[in-house]
Structures are given as C-alpha cells and as structure tokens.
Amino acid sequence: MTVAVQGRARKERRDREPRPGLIARLRRSYDQHWYAWVMCAPVVLVLAALVGYPLVQGVLLTFTNANSLNVGRTIGVNHIPDTYSWVGFKNYVDLITGPDNQLVPHFVWTIVWTAVCVVLTVGTGLGLAVLLNRRIRGRAVYRMLLVLPWAVPTFVTVFSWRLLLSDGGAVDGLLGLLHLPQPSWLSDPLAMKVAAILVNTWVGFPFMMLSFLGGLQSIPNELYEAAEMDGATPWQRFTQVTLPGLRPVSSTVMLLGIIWTFNQFNVIYLLFGSGGDDSVQILVTYAYQLFFGQMPQDYAGSAAVGVICLSILVVFTGFYRRWVARNGAAA
Amino acid sequence: MSTLTTADRTVEAVPARAARRPLLRGERGRLASVGLHSLLAVFAFVAAFPVAWILYISLGAGKDDYLHPGRILGRVTLSNYDFVINHTGFGSWMLNSLIVGLGTMAVGVLISASAGYAVSRMRFPGHRQLMYTFLLTQMFPVAVLMVPLYKIMATLGLLDTYQGLILVYCTTAVPYSAWLLKGYFDTIPVEIDEAGRIDGLSPFGTFWRLIIPLAKPGLSVAAFYTFLTAWGEVAFASHFMLSADKYTLAVGIQTYISQYNSQWNYMAASAVLIALPAGVVFYLVQKHLVSGLTAGGTKG
Numbered sequence: 001m002t003v004a005v006q007g008r009a010r011k012e013r014r015d016r017e018p019r020p021g022l023i024a025r026l027r028r029s030y031d032q033h034w035y036a037w038v039m040c041a042p043v044v045l046v047l048a049a050l051v052g053y054p055l056v057q058g059v060l061l062t063f064t065n066a067n068s069l070n071v072g073r074t075i076g077v078n079h080i081p082d083t084y085s086w087v088g089f090k091n092y093v094d095l096i097t098g099p100d101n102q103l104v105p106h107f108v109w110t111i112v113w114t115a116v117c118v119v120l121t122v123g124t125g126l127g128l129a130v131l132l133n134r135r136i137r138g139r140a141v142y143r144m145l146l147v148l149p150w151a152v153p154t155f156v157t158v159f160s161w162r163l164l165l166s167d168g169g170a171v172d173g174l175l176g177l178l179h180l181p182q183p184s185w186l187s188d189p190l191a192m193k194v195a196a197i198l199v200n201t202w203v204g205f206p207f208m209m210l211s212f213l214g215g216l217q218s219i220p221n222e223l224y225e226a227a228e229m230d231g232a233t234p235w236q237r238f239t240q241v242t243l244p245g246l247r248p249v250s251s252t253v254m255l256l257g258i259i260w261t262f263n264q265f266n267v268i269y270l271l272f273g274s275g276g277d278d279s280v281q282i283l284v285t286y287a288y289q290l291f292f293g294q295m296p297q298d299y300a301g302s303a304a305v306g307v308i309c310l311s312i313l314v315v316f317t318g319f320y321r322r323w324v325a326r327n328g329a330a331a
Numbered sequence: 332m333s334t335l336t337t338a339d340r341t342v343e344a345v346p347a348r349a350a351r352r353p354l355l356r357g358e359r360g361r362l363a364s365v366g367l368h369s370l371l372a373v374f375a376f377v378a379a380f381p382v383a384w385i386l387y388i389s390l391g392a393g394k395d396d397y398l399h400p401g402r403i404l405g406r407v408t409l410s411n412y413d414f415v416i417n418h419t420g421f422g423s424w425m426l427n428s429l430i431v432g433l434g435t436m437a438v439g440v441l442i443s444a445s446a447g448y449a450v451s452r453m454r455f456p457g458h459r460q461l462m463y464t465f466l467l468t469q470m471f472p473v474a475v476l477m478v479p480l481y482k483i484m485a486t487l488g489l490l491d492t493y494q495g496l497i498l499v500y501c502t503t504a505v506p507y508s509a510w511l512l513k514g515y516f517d518t519i520p521v522e523i524d525e526a527g528r529i530d531g532l533s534p535f536g537t538f539w540r541l542i543i544p545l546a547k548p549g550l551s552v553a554a555f556y557t558f559l560t561a562w563g564e565v566a567f568a569s570h571f572m573l574s575a576d577k578y579t580l581a582v583g584i585q586t587y588i589s590q591y592n593s594q595w596n597y598m599a600a601s602a603v604l605i606a607l608p609a610g611v612v613f614y615l616v617q618k619h620l621v622s623g624l625t626a627g628g629t630k631g
Contacts, residue, residue, distance in 0.1 A: 057482070
C-alpha cells in the first residue's frame with residue numbers, strides 16, 4: 001500500500017546520505033535540509049519556549065520550597081522578588097514518607113483508574129466499531145449519535161452528568177424504578193470512583209470507536225474471504241484477521257489513551273470539583289489541589305507531583321514502545 | 332467488555348441461520364439484524380441521553396427542576412436563554428472563546444501541517460526525535476508547567492491577551508495534530524510531490540499547492556481537534572485571563588455558579604449555547620473524521 005511507497009522513498013534517500021568531513025557534512029546537510037528545518041521551526045520554537053523552558057523551570061522549582069507567599073510577583077507598580085530557597089529532595093521525600101502520606105493512595109488509584117478506563121474505552125470502542133463496520137441501515141445516524149460525547153465539549157457533558165448523578169437525580173430515579181440501591185454518586189468514596197470511571201468511559205469511547213472504524217476499513221476484504229474459505233469461524237476471523245489488522249492503529253491509540261487517561265484532568269475536576277471525598281483525586285488533580293486548593297499554594301509540592309507523573313509516563317512509554325516493536329517484529 | 336461478547340454473538344447467528352437457507356456472503360439473518368440494531372440503539376441512546384437531558388433541563392425555569400424533570404414538561408420556557416444572553420457577560424465570553432478557538436485552529440493547523448509535512452516527506456536529521464518530542468508533550472501535567480508558564484507569559488507581556496492563550500493552547504493541540512497530519516500526508520503518494528518538483532515547484536510550493544488541497548480530510552480533523560481543545564479548556568484559561576472582559580466561556584460559566592448560588596437552569600442553558608458552535612464545527616468536518624483519524628493512527 002501507500003506505506004510501502006513511503007518506505008521505498010526513505011531508503012533511496014538514505015543511500016544518498018553523504019559521508020565526507022564534518023564541516024562539509026554540515027554544509028551539505030544544511031543545503032539539503034534547510035527547507036525541512038524551516039518548516040519545522042515554528043513548532044519547535046513554540047514548543048521550546050512554552051513547553052521546554054517552563055518544564056526545566058518547573059523541575060527546578062521542585063527542589064525549592066516555593067509557594068504563593070514567596071514567589072516573585074507584581075502587584076500594581078510594586079515588584080516583589082523571589083524569596084524561596086533550595087531544599088534539595090525534601091519535597092519528594094515529604095510526598096512519599098510525609099506525615100499525611102498522600103502520594104501512595106493517589107498513585108494506586110491513578111493506576112487502577114487508568115487501567116480500568118482504558119480497558120473499558122478500548123473494549124467499547126472496538127465492539128461498536130465492529131458493529132458499525134457492517135452494512136446496516138441507518139449507519140450514519142448511529143455514528144452521529146455515538147460520536148456526540150466527543151463532539152460536545154467535556155465541561156458541558158460532564159456538567160450534565162453531574163445533574164444526572166446528583167442525589168435525587170435521574171440516575172437515582174432510574175435505579176429506584178429497578179429497585180436497586182441508590183448510592184450518593186458525588187460524595188460516597190466508592191460510588192464516586194465508579195461514577196468517575198463510567199463518565200470517563202462515556203467521554204472517551206467515541207475517539208476509540210472512530211479510530212478503530214478507520215482501521216477496520218483499511219483491512220482488505222480478501223483476507224476475510226480467504227479465512228472463510230479455510231473454514232475459520234467468526235470468532236477465529238475476529239482474532240486472526242481483525243485484531244492483527246488493527247494492530248498498527250491499536251498500538252498508537254492505546255498509548256495515547258493511556259497517556260490521556262492518566263492525565264485526565266477535566267472529568268474528575270469538573271465532576272467533583274474540590275468537594276467530595278479526597279480519595280477520588282488522581283495524581284494530576286491532586287497536584288492541582290496542592291496548587292490551587294489551599295493557602296498558601298504549594299507550588300513546589302504540586303510541581304513535584306507533576307514531575308512524578310511525567311517520569312512514570314516517560315518510563316512507561318519507553319517500555320511500551322519496546323514491547324510494541326518486539327511484538328511487531330515477531331508477528 | 333460485554334459489548335465484545337455480544338458483538339460476536341450476533342456474528343455467530345449468521346451460520347446458525349445459514350443451516351436453513353444458504354445466505355449470501357455479508358447477508359444477515361433477521362434475528363442477527365434485530366440484535367445488531369437493538370445493541371446499537373442502546374449504545375446510541377446512552378451516548379446521546381446526557382446531551383438531550385441538558386437540552387431538556389435548560390427549558391425549565393425553576394432552579395431545582397433537574398430533580399423533578401416532570402415539572403418542565405408542562406411549562407416549557409426559553410426564559411433561561413433570555414436571562415443568560417441578555418443579563419450576563421455571556422456574549423463577550425462567547426466572543427472571547429471564538430477568537431481564541433479560531434485563532435488556535437488557524438495557527439495550530441498551519442504550523443502543525445508544515446511540521447507534519449516536513450517529517451512525512453523529508454528525511455532530515457532530527458525528524459525521529461521531533462516525533463518523539465510530540466508524543467512526550469502529551470504527557471505534561473498542567474501542574475508542572477503552570478507557574479513557570481505564568482512567569483514567562485508575564486515577562487513577554489502576554490498575560491491576559493488572546494495571543495498568549497492561543498500560543499498556550501497550541502502547545503497542547505499542535506503535537507497531536509502534527510502527528511495526525513504526518514500520518515495523513517504519508518498516505519498521499521510521493522509521486523505527486525515528485526511530479527510537482529519536476530514541474531518546477533519549490534518544496535514549499537509543492538506543500539502549499541499540491542498537498543494541502545489533497546489533505547483536506549486530514550486537515551479538517553486537525554482543525555476540529557485544535558478548535559475543541561481551545562474551546563473546552565479550563566485550567567489555563569482561568570489563570571491566564573485575568574480581567575472579566577477577557578474570560579472565555581469555560582471560565583465565565585464557573586463564575587456564575589457561586590454568583591447565582593448554583594442556579595443549574597442557567598448553567599444548563601449556557602451549556603447548550605456553548606455546545607452549539609462546537610456541534611456546528613463537528614458536523615462540518617464529520618464526513619472526513621474517520622479517514623482523517625485513521626491515517627493518523629496507522630503510522631506510529
């Protein structure tokens with residue numbers, strides 16, 4: 001397919017790569033590639049200035065005792081200089097072994113949250129994509145409705161869920177009709193977690209569904225026909241043709257899903273605000289709470305939690321990519 | 332996971348029927364059809380219900396009507412909309428959000444398209460690292476960046492300006508768009524570029540005159556994504572836009588939960604008004620969504 005074309009072009013260019021001295025190589029490299037660099041420059045500049053630089057600053061901040069009282073700021077015409085000082089690894093040590101020992105429970109819940117949410121969104125998305133990929137009347141209508149959770153901004157839909165889940169709201173009404181227990185979704189710790197996972201699944205599945213739908217459409221029909229000729233059952237066709245055919249899509253989409261769910265700020269923040277039980281906060285919203293939810297605002301602590309999140313994701317991504325590469329090579 | 336097993340059950344129903352009358356390939360028994368439709372209908376209902384619900388609640392005048400939805404039926408009114416539009420800062424919030432959203436869309440799509448094209452077509456030193464950096468930026472939690480970013484914006488005089496917020500949103504939206512577009516550009520045959528080059532176009536000319544028009548589906552998905560990112564963002568907007576006349580919708584709406592003592596009906600009405608432009612953009616690009624997204628997904 002087109003991918004093969006791309007591969008060919010790549011190889012031709014690699015063959016041409018020059019091997020003379022350093023200066024000459026740099027010059028040729030510049031002559032050859034300056035277009036590419038110019039085209040990438042805007043993105044690189046924006047990212048370097050607004051992500052790279054703040055990141056370095058943020059990491060440095062975690063080794064200080066910065067909070068909202070000692071960080072430099074400008075009030076009217078008066079400029080107050082920074083007065084925070086270096087404290088080394090104190091923030092990290094405090095987080096892990098500190099008196100209120102907050103990090104570990106939030107960490108465990110974040111892992112559970114990410115795992116359950118990703119399994120549910122990917123499962124639902126894949127199931128629905130398989131259903132929608134058949135010839136069926138009203139497919140466009142179904143697709144339009146099923147994509148709604150993604151099309152409507154999160155803070156609108158999550159607000160709607162908040163009304164639905166509130167005490168005496170519609171969900172409780174429905175459960176009452178079925179004579180099921182009606183937990184208080186927005187204040188009971190366990191019910192809050194269940195509610196958060198369900199709402200996040202609701203918000204997240206359309207993206208997965210559309211991605212898989214596209215992936216399914218790129219699997220050639222001949223493969224299914226061949227499998228059928230060989231006497232494969234529908235289940236075998238699903239596991240032997242559909243799933244391997246989806247691998248290029250699913251490995252990327254799952255990685256993105258994991259990263260996005262791990263950092264899912266909007267759903268939890270908007271669904272519960274800072275009220276309710278504290279245990280439902282994942283690392284990201286917990287960092288935000290340290291940041292804005294208290295006085296004085298603990299900048300350093302919150303940045304430290306952020307750095308921990310980031311390192312977990314970086315390490316995880318490294319392993320994940322290696323795993324995908326190895327599986328891809330084996331297949 | 333239950334969807335998976337049910338999905339397969341409907342699939343299995345086909346050979347069961349086939350025993351009676353041979354079905355053509357791709358044909359489905361009546362039972363399987365009913366199962367398929369009812370399953371899809373249930374999910375479509377669950378997906379659409381919260382959206383429909385907020386629309387319905389927004390028509391009731393009382394602030395506790397969401398607890399007694401039956402009441403609204405008898406006295407449907409648009410008074411919430413009237414109040415929200417005429418008696419709050421809603422108009423200016425909407426305008427701010429539109430400026431920021433469209434600005435992010437324009438800037439974001441432009442720079443991510445050029446970067447995506449460069450990565451897709453030119454093997455320059457550093458392209459691999461660039462793609463990895465894009466992925467990496469998806470992992471940055473708001474909390475690490477907030478204070479340093481605030482300081483930089485203050486130094487550059489970008490606090491409380493549209494440009495500042497647009498730039499900040501670009502940092503979150505551009506990496507994914509660039510990834511998506513790179514994947515889409517990969518599906519356009521290289522021969523087209525080569526033909527353009529032979530006919531005397533510069534590399535940038537090839538990109539602008541040949542590839543951009545061909546990549547409309549991918550571009551529209553990227554546009555949709557960047558717009559939504561900016562439209563729905565809360566955390567940055569609420570700390571970088573300081574004066575009340577610069578509030579975006581996401582921020583403005585929060586100010587009136589306390590101000591009006593949690594009058595959910597006003598919230599509901601403004602939520603509907605907020606969802607509308609996003610819906611419009613969505614349906615403009617929706618026929619391209621599947622093809623655009625996949626191209627992005629298939630190439631790591």
